[in-house]
Amino acid sequence: EVQLVESGGGLVKPGRSLRLSCAASGFTFSSYSMNWVRQAPGKGLEWVSSLSSGSDYVYYADSVKGRFIMSRDNAKNSLFLQMNSLRAEDTAVYYCTKYSESLDLHQGNDHWGQGTLVTVSS
Amino acid sequence: DIVMTQSPLSLPVTPGEPASISCRSSQSLLRHTGYNYLDWYLQRPGQSPQLLIYLGSNRASGVPDRFSGSVSGTYFTLKISRVEAEDVGVYYCMQALQTPYTFGQGTKLEIK
Numbered sequence: 710e711v712q713l714v715e716s717g718g719g720l721v722k723p724g725r726s727l728r729l730s731c732a733a734s735g736f737t738f739s740s741y742s743m744n745w746v747r748q749a750p751g752k753g754l755e756w757v758s759s760l761s762s763g764s765d766y767v768y769y770a771d772s773v774k775g776r777f778i779m780s781r782d783n784a785k786n787s788l789f790l791q792m793n794s795l796r797a798e799d800t801a802v803y804y805c806t807k808y809s810e811s812l813d814l815h816q817g818n819d820h821w822g823q824g825t826l827v828t829v830s831s
Numbered sequence: 832d833i834v835m836t837q838s839p840l841s842l843p844v845t846p847g848e849p850a851s852i853s854c855r856s857s858q859s860l861l862r863h864t865g866y867n868y869l870d871w872y873l874q875r876p877g878q879s880p881q882l883l884i885y886l887g888s889n890r891a892s893g894v895p896d897r898f899s900g901s902v903s904g905t906y907f908t909l910k911i912s913r914v915e916a917e918d919v920g921v922y923y924c925m926q927a928l929q930t931p932y933t934f935g936q937g938t939k940l941e942i943k
Contacts, residue, residue, distance in 0.1 A: 744932075746880075754872070754880065754923055756932040768930040804879060815927055817870045817885030819892070824879055 711735040711820045713805050718825030721795055731788035731805035731822055739763075739783035742808040744818060745790050747801035755801075758790065759808070773799075795829045802826050833857050833926050837935035844914045845943045852938045854907040854924035860887075867902050868928040871909045874937075875920040883922075884909065916942055 717729040731743070745757040758779040759768045767779055778791040788805050802824040809816035834857040844850045860867045867887040872880040882891040884900035887907060897912040911918055919942055924935040 753921075753937045754874075754925070754934045756925075756930075756934070759930065759932075770931050814864060814866065815868055815886060816889075817882045817891060817927070818872075818880075819882050819885075821879040821881065 711807065713807060713820055713822035715803060715805055715822045715825035718803065718827045720828045720830065722831050723796060723829055725795055726791070726793045727795060727827060729790040729792065729803055729805075729825060729827070731790075733786045733788065733805075733807070736807065736820075738781075738786040742810070743781065743788050744806045744808055745779060745788075746804045746806055746818070746821075747799075748804070748824070749798075749801045752801075757803070760788070792827070795827075797829050800827060800829050832931055833860070833928065833933050835924055835926055835933050835935040837922075837924060837938050840936060840938055842938055842940045843943045844911075844940060846916060847913050850911040850914050850918075850940060852909045852922050852924075852940075854909070854935050856905045856907070856926055859905055860926050860928045862928060867907070868926060869900075869902070869907050870925045870927055871898075871900055871907075872923045872925060873918075873920050874923065875917075878920075880923065885927075914940070914942070 712734045714732045742761045744759045760779045776794045780789045804824045805822045806818035807820040809819040836855045869887045871884040874880040887902040888900040901908045921937040
């Protein structure tokens, strides 16, 4: 069974840093691209970042570019999101998702973690 | 950025009746493979989103066949043939053609 378990969220002051983790199990983690998607309280979904299976390609939303760094450790089946210079507008539940492809054909974000809440407030 | 526009934003439905949600993209989501890179997700109350449909019309694993997706140009439709109580939640379309991947505003389906 595929499992994605996020951790590392919490209350942090503006300007500070936080590092989120996502522990993956139940699939060959090193073979899949992964995403971070966030959801501000009472709002819709917002894509944050994507990272290819071998960390060759990484993409960021403009709203986090230059402040967030997405990385992974395939040996430890773990995904990370280093969040620096946090702002109040970064307050959200952060989900890690498994991006599925077959023969280079998109098959969607087929598994999502339960999310971890990040609150940026003084 | 590709803008995704959903309608309606609120959808009250009687159990057993059909439901339809529309999503329009600001540009074509058709890739050279001939597929439209459009997903549908459902977020039930208090839960994480789950994948319903990918490539515009392909049901994800385990999704009941009462859910179907269709495409006409830049217009995408999610249909539920007979709504059940467990279908309550917010439905999102998402374009996966290019980054930044973008979501529609969400459509809240509720039971009458």
